[in-house]
Amino acid sequence: MIRSEEIYGLLPFDIEGVALLAELALDLSWSWNHSTDQLWEKLDPALWELTRNPWVILQSVSHEQLERQLADPLFRQLMNDLKRSHEKVGLADKWFQTTYPLSHLKSIVYFSMEYMLSEALPVYVGGLGNVAGDQLKSANDLGVPITAIGLLYQRGYFRQYIDEDGAQKEYFPYNDPGSLPVMPLRLPNGEWLRVKVALPGYPVWVRAWQALVGNLKLYLLDSNDPVNLPIHRGITGEIYGDGAEIRIKQEMILGIGGWKVLEALNLSPEVCHLNEGHSAFAVLERASAFMKSTGLSFEDALTITRCGNIFTTHTLTSAGFDKFSPSLMSRYFQSYVTCELKIGFDNFLALGRSEYGDKEEPFNMALLAMRGSGFVNAVSKRHCEMSRKLFCSEFKRWPINEIPIDYVTNGIHVPTWDSKIADTLWTQACGKNRWRKQMVQPVTDIKALTNQELWTFRNESRIELVKYVREKFVRGSKHFKNDQDLFADSQKLLNENHLTLGFARRFVPYKRTNLLLNNPLRLLQILNNRDFPVQLVIAGKASPYDKQSK
Incomplete structure (x- = not known):
């Protein structure tokens, strides 16, 4: 596997202007600027039509074509205009800074299983990724101080084609990081940032990649590291991997590994936003980190940290929530609960169950997210009504219109x-x-x-x-x-x-x-x-x- 930074080192930087093209290609803010379409289309119209990936175009185009275009005054003017516009937007005070100049809110972390930012970074499936990607872009435009956490899948979601009989067929192209607009996230000493997530038998080392979305950063976690066992390298192989065991490992990497990455970067978000229940394990790791820094019990740490957690539910039916069997939870969390959270395992399972004492009830990630968050929202007024009915068993004898689920209507960028x-x-x-x-x-x-x-x-x-x-x-x-x-x-x-x-x-x-x-x-x-x-x-x-x- 060739890393993006190795590709970066192979670009012909002796040609004046290539460094600026590389800078533009690695910032996903080009994906919502029609002017940049003209830039990449001029370099390779056919490849742009097929990939919509400036980073691939920059790697593929000949030196002669680069020199020819960079010698064109109109091309160079367009490139320089984009650079100036980007710098101007980056330095300007935005909505958040002008509306809340005295705000103590300095850092928000946003967890999502998928992000639809561009076809050039295929780590998404559908609506959840669309919402996450658009919210990240809007946060950049508005100046909201967000850091995002996701997973870098080796295959992403499948590509579709229709055969001669009109039936859907699938293929799974490899997500080569060298062709994606991402770079390894490195510590000040040059070491690739890695965090360890405990799994049964052997831990998995998770490394982080960085994608730029204007002024914001998206950190994508990846288990495909040579230091890992082969079985662990495939954890982040496919988005929403088939089967409960691969899914629980992906969600542990996202939630627990994601919070560990924030700590390694010395980031202390005041707010943690869970986009659906997949990332709910983050509330456990946040509480665990708070326990270590304060000496408090898990119950006290969760009570305090949950005030800064937000859970957005998108699901319409209970069947849509991720649920894991008690035996699977025991295999993957018995040691974590005993050594890190220091609570009884039945008390831990109760965080994701409706009925305390039902030893066969699966662990519901949506319930963990709800109980670990101080604010819960649906994504429309009608969805809010449905969600209150869906979760009404958790709020016995509450009037249904007083169940503490609000709504924020989904929008688009x-x-x-x-x-x-x-x-x-x-x-x-x-x-x-x-x-x-x-x-x-x-x-x-x-x-x-x-x-x-x-x-x-x-x-x-x-x-x-x-x-x-x-x-x-x-x-x-x-x-x-x-x-x-x-x-x-x-x-x-x-x-x-x-x-x-x-x-x-x-x-x-x-x-x-x-x-x-x-x-x-x-x-x-x-x-x-x-x-x-x-x-x-x-x-x-x-x-x-x-x-x-x-």
């Missing part, structure tokens, strides 16, 4: 998701920093646009979508059709002038994608209406192990 066409129109109407204002002003500004401007925008956007779907069809079908037939077939796909509705989400039964087929006759009438034709674009993945969804 708009600059990541808007198209170049949309960005141009919205910048014209509302200015470049429109999304950092209260929404009243952008809404007022957008209403000032003419109907013709909005209609032109919709038509141009639809044309771009249809073009993308056709190109995607051609690329995905080349292995069973020739190019000439493919191009002809692609031109029959969709109509640039029809009302187009898009649906994009994971295919799992509870998301009920098949509701579209609930009334087939009505659906056909809508799609075949000659006067007002409608077409659908549906995108999504089913888990490789979920035959029903596939």
Whole structure:
């Protein structure tokens, strides 16, 4: 395995401007800046279209092409403009600093099993990763002092292709760290930062990688270290590894190992945010660290530290929570509970159980996260109502509307998701920093646009979508059709002038994608209406192990 820093050392830094390109490529803030698309596209249009990975492009492009582009005044001006803009944004006071100038809040840590920051860093699956990635980007824009912790998977999530019969097939490309926009996290003495997490038999050494998201840092933990046993090197092999045993090891590395990394960096976050229950073991390690520094008991340490813990639940059903059998918990936590937490094992298991005394009840990570946090939130008003019902057995005789679960509605980081066409129109109407204002002003500004401007925008956007779907069809079908037939077939796909509705989400039964087929006759009438034709674009993945969804 080639490390990113070794690749870094092989870049032709004797060519003036390459150092700046490397700096831009390793900062994921390029992923929501349309101007940077032009920069990397000029270096290698085909590779940019396929990978959207500046770090790969910089490694792959020839020295001659680099020299040619860097000698182009327009290319160099674009590169220098991006650098100046990045520096200006980095130095400017942001929303958090101007709104709360006297705040004592200096450090927040954010734990998540996945982050969707860019296609160039494929360590995500679906909605949870989208939320985590967008919250991290928004925190950077707003100046919120967050450090993020996640896992660096060797395979990440699967890539999908559709075969000749229309069935989903999967492949799992290797996440070579040398091709990812990450660098080894090193201590001041140059040593790669490693922390030890105790597992049955032998400990696992976890090393940390650093990804830059503007001014924020994301630390990704990885067990694929030659110092580990082969069985341990594969713990971070695949996101949401199949089986409870691999899952509990991943979550121990994330929660316990993640907090140990913070300690190794001398970071002392006032707030710890758990994005779903996967990282709930962090509340144990935080309490354990507090015990060591104060001499308090685990019960007292947890009572104090839980005030600074936040748990965000995304799940709709109890089946969606990670649960581990008592025997599995005993194998992996008996020593930790005895030596680190210094409490009885039954008392420990009670933190993740509904009924004290039921020795067969599995350990529920969501319950541990809830009991270890001072604030719990769902992700919408309706989800809050459902979550209160879901957890009502934990709050016996409480009125359901008083169960202490609040909600913060999920949002998105708009600059990541808007198209170049949309960005141009919205910048014209509302200015470049429109999304950092209260929404009243952008809404007022957008209403000032003419109907013709909005209609032109919709038509141009639809044309771009249809073009993308056709190109995607051609690329995905080349292995069973020739190019000439493919191009002809692609031109029959969709109509640039029809009302187009898009649906994009994971295919799992509870998301009920098949509701579209609930009334087939009505659906056909809508799609075949000659006067007002409608077409659908549906995108999504089913888990490789979920035959029903596939």
